[in-house]
Amino acid sequence: MMRPIATTRSATGIPTGKLAVWWLIASEIVIFGGVLGGYIMHRLGHPDWAHQAIHTNTWAGAFNTFVLLTSSLAAVLAHQAAEHGDGKKAAKMLYLTVVGGLVFLVVKSFEWSHEIHAGYTITSNTFWSFYYTAAGIHGIHVIVGMIIMLFIAADAAKGKELQRVENVGLYWHFVDIVWIFLFPLLYIAK
Amino acid sequence: MSAATETHGHAGHGHDAHHDEGFIKKYLWSTDHKMIGFQYLFTGILMAVIGGFTVYAFRMQQAFPGTHIPGFGRVTATDYNALVTTHGSVMVFWVAMPVLIAALGNYLIPLMIGCDDMVFPRLNRLSYQIFLLSSVVLVASFFVEGGAFGGAWTSYPPLSAKAEYSLTGTGSSLWLTAVALEFAAFLMGGINFVTTVMNSRAPGMRMFDVPMVVWMIVIASILFMASVGPLVAGAIMLLFDQQLGTGFFDPAKGGDPILWQHLFWFFGHPEVYVVLLPAMGIVAEIITVFSRKKLFGYKTVLYTAIGTGVLSFFVWAHHQFVAGIDPRMANVFSVTTLLISIPVAEMIFVYIGTLYGGSVKLNTPMLWALSFIAEFLLGGVTGIFLGASGADVYFHDTYFVVAHFHYTFFPIAFIGAFAAITYWFPKMFGREMNDTWGKVHFWGTIIPFNGIFIPLFLLGARGDHRRIYDYRHFPDLMKAGMQDLRVFATVCLLVLLAFQVVFLVNLFYSLVRGKKASANPWNANTLEWAAPSPPPHGNFPEGLPNCYRGPYEYSHPDRAEDFWPQHVKGA
Amino acid sequence: MAELTPSVAAPATAAPAHHGPSYVKTWGILLGLLVVSVVGPMLEIRVVTLLTAFGVALVKAYIVAKYFMHIDVEKRYVTYLLFTMVVLMGLMVAAVSPDVLKHDGHRWENRAAKRSVVRGENSAKAAAALPGAVHH
Numbered sequence: 001m002m003r004p005i006a007t008t009r010s011a012t013g014i015p016t017g018k019l020a021v022w023w024l025i026a027s028e029i030v031i032f033g034g035v036l037g038g039y040i041m042h043r044l045g046h047p048d049w050a051h052q053a054i055h056t057n058t059w060a061g062a063f064n065t066f067v068l069l070t071s072s073l074a075a076v077l078a079h080q081a082a083e084h085g086d087g088k089k090a091a092k093m094l095y096l097t098v099v100g101g102l103v104f105l106v107v108k109s110f111e112w113s114h115e116i117h118a119g120y121t122i123t124s125n126t127f128w129s130f131y132y133t134a135a136g137i138h139g140i141h142v143i144v145g146m147i148i149m150l151f152i153a154a155d156a157a158k159g160k161e162l163q164r165v166e167n168v169g170l171y172w173h174f175v176d177i178v179w180i181f182l183f184p185l186l187y188i189a190k
Numbered sequence: 191m192s193a194a195t196e197t198h199g200h201a202g203h204g205h206d207a208h209h210d211e212g213f214i215k216k217y218l219w220s221t222d223h224k225m226i227g228f229q230y231l232f233t234g235i236l237m238a239v240i241g242g243f244t245v246y247a248f249r250m251q252q253a254f255p256g257t258h259i260p261g262f263g264r265v266t267a268t269d270y271n272a273l274v275t276t277h278g279s280v281m282v283f284w285v286a287m288p289v290l291i292a293a294l295g296n297y298l299i300p301l302m303i304g305c306d307d308m309v310f311p312r313l314n315r316l317s318y319q320i321f322l323l324s325s326v327v328l329v330a331s332f333f334v335e336g337g338a339f340g341g342a343w344t345s346y347p348p349l350s351a352k353a354e355y356s357l358t359g360t361g362s363s364l365w366l367t368a369v370a371l372e373f374a375a376f377l378m379g380g381i382n383f384v385t386t387v388m389n390s391r392a393p394g395m396r397m398f399d400v401p402m403v404v405w406m407i408v409i410a411s412i413l414f415m416a417s418v419g420p421l422v423a424g425a426i427m428l429l430f431d432q433q434l435g436t437g438f439f440d441p442a443k444g445g446d447p448i449l450w451q452h453l454f455w456f457f458g459h460p461e462v463y464v465v466l467l468p469a470m471g472i473v474a475e476i477i478t479v480f481s482r483k484k485l486f487g488y489k490t491v492l493y494t495a496i497g498t499g500v501l502s503f504f505v506w507a508h509h510q511f512v513a514g515i516d517p518r519m520a521n522v523f524s525v526t527t528l529l530i531s532i533p534v535a536e537m538i539f540v541y542i543g544t545l546y547g548g549s550v551k552l553n554t555p556m557l558w559a560l561s562f563i564a565e566f567l568l569g570g571v572t573g574i575f576l577g578a579s580g581a582d583v584y585f586h587d588t589y590f591v592v593a594h595f596h597y598t599f600f601p602i603a604f605i606g607a608f609a610a611i612t613y614w615f616p617k618m619f620g621r622e623m624n625d626t627w628g629k630v631h632f633w634g635t636i637i638p639f640n641g642i643f644i645p646l647f648l649l650g651a652r653g654d655h656r657r658i659y660d661y662r663h664f665p666d667l668m669k670a671g672m673q674d675l676r677v678f679a680t681v682c683l684l685v686l687l688a689f690q691v692v693f694l695v696n697l698f699y700s701l702v703r704g705k706k707a708s709a710n711p712w713n714a715n716t717l718e719w720a721a722p723s724p725p726p727h728g729n730f731p732e733g734l735p736n737c738y739r740g741p742y743e744y745s746h747p748d749r750a751e752d753f754w755p756q757h758v759k760g761a
Numbered sequence: 762m763a764e765l766t767p768s769v770a771a772p773a774t775a776a777p778a779h780h781g782p783s784y785v786k787t788w789g790i791l792l793g794l795l796v797v798s799v800v801g802p803m804l805e806i807r808v809v810t811l812l813t814a815f816g817v818a819l820v821k822a823y824i825v826a827k828y829f830m831h832i833d834v835e836k837r838y839v840t841y842l843l844f845t846m847v848v849l850m851g852l853m854v855a856a857v858s859p860d861v862l863k864h865d866g867h868r869w870e871n872r873a874a875k876r877s878v879v880r881g882e883n884s885a886k887a888a889a890a891l892p893g894a895v896h897h
Contacts, residue, residue, distance in 0.1 A: 004307035005734060006300060006390040014836060016309045020385045022839050023415065026846050027377055030419025033850030038423060038438075038449055041854060041861040045874065046444055048881030051888075062799045066792065069821075073788040076829045080784070122436055125881070126444035129436040133426060173830045177822045184814035188802050416849060441873035444881065452857040503849060507856070516859035516866060 021167045025174045028141075032178050035137060036185065039130040043189065052127040053189060055120055060111045061187035064104050065179065071100025072176045075169040082156060082165035090165045091157035094149050097172060101146045108139060131186055138182060141175050221311035222727055224618070226318050227297030233325060234289040234607075235694075240329070241280040242687055248273040248659075253673075253680035255660040268357055270659035271340030276332075278343030279365065282461070283372050284325055286603035290468040291414075292321070292376070294610055295383050295407040297618065301718035302401050304392030304735045304757070306728045310382050317378040324371035331364035339365035342657065344454060347439035347447045351431040363432050370425050373418050380411035392717065392757075395737035398488060399756065401716045402741070405492055406471030410464045413499045417460035424453035451510050459506040460499070462598070467495055469562065469606030470537060476559040476613050477541060479714045481548025482752045484742035486540045494533040494540075501530045511579045512586045520579045527577035534570060538563060549745070549752075554628030558609035561636050562601045569597030572647070587657075590650030593643045600639060608635075608693070615697075616711050620724040621704030627696045634689030641682030645675040713753045716741050720757045787828045794821050 007016050014022075043049055078093030112132070122132045145168070152168050155161045220226060243261075250257075251265035258264055265273070296314065300307050308314050332338045339361040341350035353359025387408050391400065427438035428450065437443020439450045470491075478485050485491060507515055507523040541563055550556070572594040575581050585591060608631075615623045646654075654667055661667050661676070710719040717737070721729050735757035743754040754760065794817050801813025826832045832840055864871040864878075 004305070004309070004311060006305035006307050006386060007309045009305065009390040011391050011395075012388050012836065014389070014839075016385055016389050019389060020310065020381050022835075022842065023381045023384055026842050027381070027415040027419060029843060029846040030416055030850060031422050032419075033846070033853070034420025034423030034453060035426075037420070037850055037854040037857075038427070038453070038861075041449070041858050042444070042446070044858075045862045045864060046878055046881065048878045048885065049444075051881065051885030058799065062795065065795055069788060069791045069795065072825060072829055073784055076784050122430070122434055126437045129427075129430065129438060133430060133436075133438075137423075137426065170830055173825050177825055180818050180821045180825070184798065184818050188798070188810070188814040416846060420850075420853060441871075441877065444874070444877040446861045446874065448860045449857065452853075452860065456853055456857075503852070514860075514869075516863075519856060519859055 015163060017163060017167045018170070021170045025170065028174065028178075032137070035130075035134050036181065039134060039185065042126065042130065043185075046127070049125070049127040052120070052125045053186070055115070055118070056131070056187050057111050057114070058187045060107055061183050064107050065183050067100050067104045067107070068176045068179050071097045071104070072173050074100060075172045078156075079166045079169045082162040085159075085162065087156045087159040087162055090162065091153040094153035094156065094165065094168070097169075098146045098149050098153070101142050101149075104142060105139065108135070134182060135186065138175070138178055141178070145172050145175055219315070221307070221315045223296045223300050223308045223311065223314060224725065226314050227293045227295075228618070229318050230288045230296060230321065231293035231611075233322060234285050234293060237280050237284040237288075237325060241277055241285055242690070244273045244277040244280070245683065246687060248277070249680045249683050251659060252661070253677045255662055265659065267659050268337065268340055271342075271356075271657070272332075272338040272358065272361070274657060275340050275342050275365075276338050279339075279369070280328070281599070281603060282343065282465070283369060284328065286465045286599070287372075287376060288321065289607045290465055290472075290603070290610075291407055291410060292318075292379055294403070294468065294472070294614075295379070295411075298614070298718060299383055299386055299404055299407065300390075301617075301721055301725060301729055302404050302716050303387060303390060303395060304717045304720075304730070304737060305386070305390045306730070306734060308382050309386045309390055313378055314382055317375045317382070320371055320378070321375035324368045324375060327364055327371060328368035331361045331368065334360040334364065336361050344458070345428070345450075346454075347428060347431060347450050351428060351439055353432070359432070363429060366425055366429050366432070370422065370429075373422055373425075376411075376414060377418065380415050383411045384408055384415075392735055392737040395756075398492075399737055399740045401471075402474040402485065402488070402491060403468065403471030406467040406474075406495060409495055409499050410467045413460045413467075413502065414464045417457045417464075417503065420453045421457040424450055448510075448513065448515065451513055452507070455506040455509045456503075458509065460502045462602075463498055463502040465602050466534075466598070467499070469602040470495070472606050472610045472613070473541065473559045473562050474544075475714075475716070476555050476609055477544050477548075478742045478744060479613075479712050480551045480553065480556040480559075481545050482551075482744045483544055483548040484740075484744055486543035486546075488740065488742065491537055491540050494536045498530060498533040498537075501526065501533065505530055505577075508577055508579070508582070511582045524577060524579040528574065531570060531574060531577075538567060538570075554623070554625050554632060555609050555613035557629065557632045558605050558612065561632070562605045562609065565605065565636075565639070566598060566601040569594060569599075569601065572597060585650065587655055588650035589646045589654040589656060592656060593646035593650060596643050596646075600643075604635075608632075611697070613712070614718075615700065616707035617718055617721075617723050617725070619701055619704070620707055620722075621700050622707045622711065623700045623704060624696050627692055631689055631692040631696065634692060635686055638682040638686035638689070642679045642686065645679040649675050710755075713751075715743060715753050715755045717756055720755060784828070787824060791821055791824060794824075 010016065012019065074093045074096040078090045078097065081087075081089035081093060115128075120128050122129050149168050149172070152161065152164045156165055217225065220229075247259055247262040247265060248270055250259040250262075251270060256264070296308070336353075336358040338358065339345075339350075339356065340358045341356045341362060345362075345366070349355045350362055353362070356362055387400070387404060427436070430436040431438050431440065431445075437445040439445045439447045441447065474485055474491065504526045505523055507519055508527040511520050511523075545560075552560075572590070576585055576591060576594060612623055612628055615621070649672060652667070652669075652672060654661070654672070655664075658664065661673070707723045709721065709723050711723075712719070717735055718725075720735055722731065736759075737756045738759055739754065739756055741756055743749075743756075745752045746754050798813050798817040798821075801817075802810040804810075832843075859866070864874045
């Protein structure tokens with residue numbers, strides 16, 4: 001379908017797609033803020049949760065942080081390539097970002113199956129309820145980001161819609177920042 | 191009136207190649223903002239019928255307890271809970287929001303800022319489809335085992351978390367899912383609206399040239415975006431409590447039910463301003479046109495609307511004064527709640543200032559707009575009683591609260607909607623609604639409306655608790671005259687519901703047989719009246735307009751005519 | 762009468778190319794900070810843990826926002842918007858904490874919450890006392 005003239009206008013000077021992503025990030029801050037805020041208040045009021053938190057796998061968490069930071073690097077390199085008009089390189093970098101997301105999810109699934117096997121399920125203790133819910137909501141955002149990224153990479157490889165590379169990158173960096181806070185909250189605060 | 195539109199760059203040629211759209215593409219799969227606006231409007235009207243049916247059933251139970259209600263049957267206690275829950279949820283989430291924000295926002299924003307569609311038409315279509323899904327899920331909950339959710343629209347745990355308490359296990363999860371889907375739809379729509387208004391305004395349309403209703407819908411969308419997040423988180427947690435047995439809100443498992451209350455009301459309070467602001471915007475458009483005067487203080491209204499929005503984030507715990515919150519917090523929230531009445535009152539003063547000395551035309555839209563001001567004022571002042579925590583200790587959970595919020599919500603959702611529909615009908619459908627029947631509908635609604643809720647103030651002050659399905663169980667509340675007041679209120683409700691038939695007949699009849707309308711039957715200034723009635727795909731066939739002045743230049747001394755459309759290049 | 766501002770109707774121009782320190786160097790700094798945030802808490806000194814785990818998180822987030830998201834060359838109000846959302850969440854936590862975080866006040870106590878804390882401690886002790894329990 002034809003793009004409406006409305007989409008091409010920019011009274012603010014910010015391209016429309018990017019402006020929308022900033023607003024999306026703003027609304028996501030309050031969603032994650034609600035989850036994390038709820039968790040923080042309970043955690044500070046329940047010192048006994050330290051006995052549960054001690055069973056989280058700090059090395060898995062740290063490794064996953066490394067993975068996401070690296071995938072963010074790939075995303076910003078994709079943006080740089082797109083800025084120079086190199087759609088093929090941008091697509092390649094985006095695929096790398098997706099691979100990073102995949103590694104993250106694989107590590108997480110190993111981590112979770114180990115924990116569930118050891119008896120730390122979502123209902124065994126409210127600490128674990130928050131743990132799985134917060135990381136789960138984050139994980140869903142990772143998955144959705146990966147899917148959208150694949151579509152944008154496919155277009156970029158053909159040299160189309162290169163401005164979307166930066167936009168999906170912004171979303172991905174935000175998801176990374178959420179994890180940057182989740183990591184100490186769930187894995188370090190013991 | 192001559193429409194001298196300037197062509198802007200190239201006219202929207204590509205959009206006209208849709209002459210041979212099939213039925214599906216045109217009505218069900220459209221990306222055109224106007225069609226999507228209609229989809230939201232008619233879905234909202236349908237849900238309003240459902241909401242009206244629920245109130246019919248439970249008010250009849252109140253007035254004639256234990257009897258067989260025509261069209262429903264006997265209302266058991268569980269039925270009653272499901273009916274009041276459904277009534278509240280449907281009216282707020284599936285009537286007020288879709289009609290005032292989604293339908294009017296979608297329809298008006300591109301037209302009023304002079305562009306050809308929303309910036310993300312496919313996202314727009316998706317957001318309606320998710321909204322439609324949420325309505326289907328909600329209606330589906332009526333038919334599952336146990337029936338519709340019966341834990342009140344506020345859904346406090348543990349009643350809402352445990353099926354053995356609410357007796358509506360499946361219904362409660364379906365309700366929660368429907369609400370979550372509705373939130374997702376409105377988040378998407380909000381991003382679309384805000385981005386469109388920020389970026390796609392007509393050349394020359396500065397910030398203060400934007401019509402007030404557009405500003406209000408944008409501010410409302412931002413308020414929604416900023417407040418709904420924690421409740422989305424809370425809804426997921428509640429769903430897990432219901433389905434998986436987690437203990438987020440269960441003290442026995444280390445959770446806290448008060449957390450839900452806070453998460454809910456942190457959203458719930460800004461939400462009422464989310465629906466109020468668009469209604470005030472609609473009233474601003476109508477009173478300027480039909481008093482032929484500019485808005486008394488455009489910037490005042492705008493800044494106080496923003497101020498109200500900001501303040502609305504600081505008042506939420508006034509819903510929880512007797513829930514066991516920290517009393518020091520209650521003091522703070524009392525002060526902020528009383529403060530928030532000031533900017534809203536300021537807006538009302540500006541509206542009165544706008545009307546004063548104007549050349550007032552009392553047609554149907556204007557009658558609705560004026561009644562909004564009067565009725566909402568009554569609702570607002572009764573909120574002062576409730577905002578003072580000391581008085582609220584007595585009034586909380588009584589019918590005083592119910593009367594207060596209906597004196598605010600009914601003007602917002604229904605008076606606002608009727609005002610908007612009667613005002614913009616000619617533009618939307620290219621035909622005129624019958625003004626005489628419109629006035630009949632108006633009086634047949636306003637008079638019974640007051641007849642329903644004034645008794646409820648009295649009953650609440652005398653101690654009528656909310657959410658009681660049979661007052662015969664409370665001898666104290668069956669004293670002289672009280673049941674008579676309940677019956678009187680219910681009879682007024684029946685009259686009010688009957689008169690809505692007049693509106694529906696007028697609406698649908700005028701759709702097909704109404705007198706054809708011109709592009710600008712009201713001689714208004716804003717850009718939507720520069721487009722044909724109804725506007726074609728692409729909105730402005732002669733090219734997108736430019737904007738040369740503010741939206742309320744009525745009765746300008748330099749002009750022979752008493753209006754000065756925004757798109758007309760002046761001398 | 763308003764003059765037409767030509768830029769208002771112009772199509773969005775491509776954003777200026779982003780320069781600055783190499784992205785790879787930034788990534789290296791982020792990894793270094795990650796190491797600090799893992800090692801710091803191992804010292805088990807409370808202040809050090811807070812600074813390294815959470816302080817570093819703030820620094821990392823700032824670095825990602827500034828160097829990867831280029832929020833500093835974006836229009837100012839974008840930063841204000843996002844910051845406002847964060848402040849709003851802080852407000853919510855601050856106002857709700859007296860109810861959810863604290864388990865007693867001047868004249869009240871949340872016995873259910875206190876009981877669940879005690880239960881949590883007891884079951885942890887019982888689990889640790891079992892033969893074959895893993896000690897960290």
